[in-house]
Amino acid sequence: MVDDELYREIILEHYHHPRYKGALPDANLTAEGMNPLCGDELTLYLKTDGDRIVEARFDGRGCSISQASASMLTEAIRGLTVDEAKALLERVKAMLTGSPHEPFDEDDDLSALEGVKKYPVRIKCALLAWTTLEEILHK
Amino acid sequence: MMTSLQTQLKYDVEAIRADFPILQRRVNGHPLVYLDNAATSQKPRQVIDALVRYYEFTNANVHRGLHTLAEEATEAYESARAKVARFIGAEPESVVFTRNATEAINLVAYAWGLANLKSGDRIVLTEMEHHSNIVPWQLIARLKGARLHYVPFTPEGEMDMEALDNALRQEPKLVAIVHVSNVLGTVNPVEEITRKAHAVGAKVLIDGAQAVPHKPVDVTRIGCDFYAFSGHKMLAPTGIGALYARRELLEEMPPFLGGGSMIRRVTHEFSTWADIPTKFEAGTPNIADAIGFGEAVDYLQHIGIEAIQQHEQQLTVEALRLLGAEEDIVVYGPRDPQRRCGLVSFNFKHVHPHDVAQVLDARGIAIRAGHHCCQIIMRRLDVTATARASFYLYNTIEEIHTLVEALDDVRKVFGKYGG
Numbered sequence: 001m002v003d004d005e006l007y008r009e010i011i012l013e014h015y016h017h018p019r020y021k022g023a024l025p026d027a028n029l030t031a032e033g034m035n036p037l038c039g040d041e042l043t044l045y046l047k048t049d050g051d052r053i054v055e056a057r058f059d060g061r062g063c064s065i066s067q068a069s070a071s072m073l074t075e076a077i078r079g080l081t082v083d084e085a086k087a088l089l090e091r092v093k094a095m096l097t098g099s100p101h102e103p104f105d106e107d108d109d110l111s112a113l114e115g116v117k118k119y120p121v122r123i124k125c126a127l128l129a130w131t132t133l134e135e136i137l138h139k
Numbered sequence: 140m141m142t143s144l145q146t147q148l149k150y151d152v153e154a155i156r157a158d159f160p161i162l163q164r165r166v167n168g169h170p171l172v173y174l175d176n177a178a179t180s181q182k183p184r185q186v187i188d189a190l191v192r193y194y195e196f197t198n199a200n201v202h203r204g205l206h207t208l209a210e211e212a213t214e215a216y217e218s219a220r221a222k223v224a225r226f227i228g229a230e231p232e233s234v235v236f237t238r239n240a241t242e243a244i245n246l247v248a249y250a251w252g253l254a255n256l257k258s259g260d261r262i263v264l265t266e267m268e269h270h271s272n273i274v275p276w277q278l279i280a281r282l283k284g285a286r287l288h289y290v291p292f293t294p295e296g297e298m299d300m301e302a303l304d305n306a307l308r309q310e311p312k313l314v315a316i317v318h319v320s321n322v323l324g325t326v327n328p329v330e331e332i333t334r335k336a337h338a339v340g341a342k343v344l345i346d347g348a349q350a351v352p353h354k355p356v357d358v359t360r361i362g363c364d365f366y367a368f369s370g371h372k373m374l375a376p377t378g379i380g381a382l383y384a385r386r387e388l389l390e391e392m393p394p395f396l397g398g399g400s401m402i403r404r405v406t407h408e409f410s411t412w413a414d415i416p417t418k419f420e421a422g423t424p425n426i427a428d429a430i431g432f433g434e435a436v437d438y439l440q441h442i443g444i445e446a447i448q449q450h451e452q453q454l455t456v457e458a459l460r461l462l463g464a465e466e467d468i469v470v471y472g473p474r475d476p477q478r479r480c481g482l483v484s485f486n487f488k489h490v491h492p493h494d495v496a497q498v499l500d501a502r503g504i505a506i507r508a509g510h511h512c513c514q515i516i517m518r519r520l521d522v523t524a525t526a527r528a529s530f531y532l533y534n535t536i537e538e539i540h541t542l543v544e545a546l547d548d549v550r551k552v553f554g555k556y557g558g
Contacts, residue, residue: 039510039514039517040523041523062523063491065493065494
């Protein structure tokens with residue numbers, strides 16, 4: 001059977017029950033991400049109040065890893081300031097690419113993404129939502 | 140389909156498998172089940188040995204030296220061209236070696252297209268095309284102000300011939316069409332399409348990358364003007380492919396790339412060109428892999444391309460039967476196995492194909508998941524990707540069964556959420 005490291009329970013759970021999926025009509029920041037290798041598409045919607053992200057939603061089609069990662073992202077960045085979101089983004093990217101980073105607590109859903117780094121082809125799937133966020137935050 | 144007992148006895152798939160060293164590999168603890176042949180085929184010992192033999196015994200540049208090695212290398216290179224040409228019913232002078240089918244199509248786009256297309260001219264493509272037969276035409280259309288027209292396919296995955304007839308009424312300059320779809324498996328009626336296109340004065344280019352490896356192809360009988368294909372999908376090394384073009388066209392077309400070999404006389408201002416097909420082979424060509432291409436053709440002819448086609452047909456019938464019976468799976472392309480060639484694309488209704496491929500890989504099964512360089516088809520099917528199992532001469536019925544059984548693993552990982 002396939003390695004349980006990749007398809008952790010929490011990833012499958014986010015995939016089947018994404019937290020904040022669907023367009024956000026009053027978003028003031030949006031960006032579209034695409035993985036040209038596989039055709040996966042993702043739109044990220046943010047609503048900010050001053051420096052703070054007050055709402056985050058995503059829409060799109062993709063594999064379990066890309067969808068679960070997007071779902072976790074929308075949950076994790078709500079309420080963060082833009083700088084905090086940038087720091088989180090760097091931490092997730094470092095985790096996925098195997099670079100030094102402050103590890104996530106075991107009970108933090110994001111820690112489940114660590115298993116993806118053993119599957120080089122799937123790292124791009126997990127990164128899609130985060131690189132889309134990066135595009136928004138650095139606009 | 141008629142399959143005589145005699146043919147079945149003659150086709151010894153185990154003997155064929157023994158010629159392919161890679162098929163001995165185990166992947167993730169399981170014997171490799173290689174079902175990604177539409178992406179690239181595996182190579183038999185005979186082709187691998189031909190490369191080693193060339194580099195250890197013959198290596199020299201072609202069409203240049205007067206020494207023994209140079210003569211032998213030239214003879215081997217040109218004899219490979221003759222084999223490849225004969226395999227598709229062409230004269231050697233009509234076959235240009237390229238890197239792959241993509242480069243062959245780009246050669247036509249730049250050499251023929253730039254010289255012959257003008258503003259307002261129409262190019263007819265189909266929605267079944269691989270990106271390799273779309274993007275070069277987009278680039279040329281932009282340079283020349285030509286217009287692209289796409290012929291759709293039917294819900295069954297077959298060419299919409301009525302729409303094609305309508306497109307031909309606009310008198311296009313070129314019809315560029317895929318012979319066998321790498322996603323739907325559809326075999327297009329290229330002879331009929333060529334006849335109709337010629338009747339309105341259009342030139343016809345056929346992308347045969349998925350056809351030549353799997354079925355008999357005779358470019359003279361088809362009557363097309365250009366035919367492109369790749370070696371690596373038909374047992375040859377990567378980096379070698381071929382363009383067939385009618386002799387008169389090759390003679391009147393300007394060169395694609397300039398450099399050594401392709402010239403007759405070079406002066407300060409201008410140069411004159413070598414005879415065809417050398418005119419289109421600038422610089423030192425991919426000699427070793429061309430020789431490997433010739434060896435691959437020998438191998439296919441030794442087994443018999445009709446026998447291979449018949450064998451793959453049996454695998455396709457079984458795959459369509461088993462996958463078609465699964466309620467949670469959608470199968471794409473024509474239902475009639477006689478109208479398709481060597482591959483089956485499918486999707487679970489509730490599982491992304493990447494996840495399907497990942498779970499199958501854990502069982503040593505290699506399939507492709509993605510858009511297969513056919514984003515227009517994906518949009519028409521309203522998916523972002525499909526899973527695809529593609530077959531070749533060394534695959535077995537048992538491997539089809541292993542694939543279908545392993546799909547239960549997918550259900551185990553993803554099923555419990557009602558997927």
